[in-house]
Amino acid sequence: MICKICSQKIEEGLGYGKGKIYCKECYEKKREFIKSRKYKLELLKSLPLDLKIIKTKILIQEAFDIYGSNIYVSYSGGKDSTVLSHLVRQLQPNILHIFSNTTCEYPETLQHINWEKEHNGMNILIVKPYDKYKKPWNFKRVVKEDGFPMYSKDVANAIRTYRRAKSDKTRQNSIDYITRRFKRFLSYKDLNISDKCCEKLKKTPIKQAARKLGMQCAILGILAEESRQRELDWMNYGCNVFNVKKDNQCKPLSFWTENDIYEYIELYNLKISKLYEMGYERNGCMFCGFGIEYDYNQGKNRYERLSITHPKMHKYLLNNFKDILDECNITY
Ligand code: SF4
Ligand SMILES: [Zn+2]
Incomplete structure (x- = not known):
């Protein structure tokens, strides 16, 4: 394998960072850079x-x-x-x-x-x-x-990559990736996400x-x-x-x-x-499942709120997508 930044050869098992794709020197430089940028962002946010x-x-x-x-x-x-x-x-x-x-x-x-x-x-x-x-x-x-x-863009991307994999090797790589990054979602990998x-x-x-x-x-x-x-x-x-x-x-x-x-x-x-007066903190899309697990307001997720604020739309959601919501263990 070669370092993603300097292209220097990395000996087996000696890579650094997520995915072990950097040499030690590049990884440390990158870490310092991110640290200083993070500090700058916090400074700006405190203005x-x-x-x-x-x-x-x-x-x-x-x-x-x-x-x-x-x-x-x-x-x-x-x-x-x-x-x-x-x-x-x-x-x-x-x-x-x-x-x-x-x-x-x-x-x-x-x-x-x-x-x-x-x-x-x-x-x-x-x-x-x-x-x-x-x-x-x-x-x-x-x-x-x-x-x-559903869930998040990263998780959905990993599941799509797995489901669209054309060879056994790509499929196995996708499984390894999901296991490494999103183990909790491994059992959802065959769903239509x-x-x-x-x-x-x-x-x-x-x-x-x-x-x-x-x-x-x-x-x-x-x-x-x-x-x-x-x-x-x-x-x-x-x-x-x-x-x-x-x-x-x-x-x-x-x-x-x-x-x-x-x-x-x-x-x-x-x-x-007006949506912000109705218990919503984001406008997004009515049926979107991204971030659904964290989008709670007064104990209700986005779909549960929809049932109260927009019952017709909620009915449409269930008429069309109830199966996938059940498979994903999402309450509505
Ligand atoms: S439902 Fe809307 S916010 Fe969600 S992924 Fe689709 S376009 Fe994006
Ligand atoms: Zn390097």
């Missing part, structure tokens, strides 16, 4: 809101300086997105927002987006998901053809529309504290990720906390989706 607002605006302005008008806000209708839009529009009032209607949005999300468009001057393009033959995608079709988005949903219903439609319009950079309302992956992304690349990955991204809220978001909403008296 008062007024300083965070200034830093965020500087980051957005940097993106404008480079990409001019070829930049858009990737809008979800949620509270983080709404705060982001409010900040960006102070610098460029008519900036384009793009929203993908995933076909399983809460009605309150759609109502809020409509309000932003009709009554709050938001320049927004609403797109819908289609495949390359112009056949519409929807949640039900994604579940049927790819699998249900996949991580493809977001790509089909959300990411691709937005990116395709943006590309068609000549957009070169997306502004995203992502907080590093939302997930380990987002935190790692920030540590490795920072807020403005230009000319590094396939897509240029400006993530100027990365170092904000959820408390900052609520403080900002209160400070500027921002209107947000």
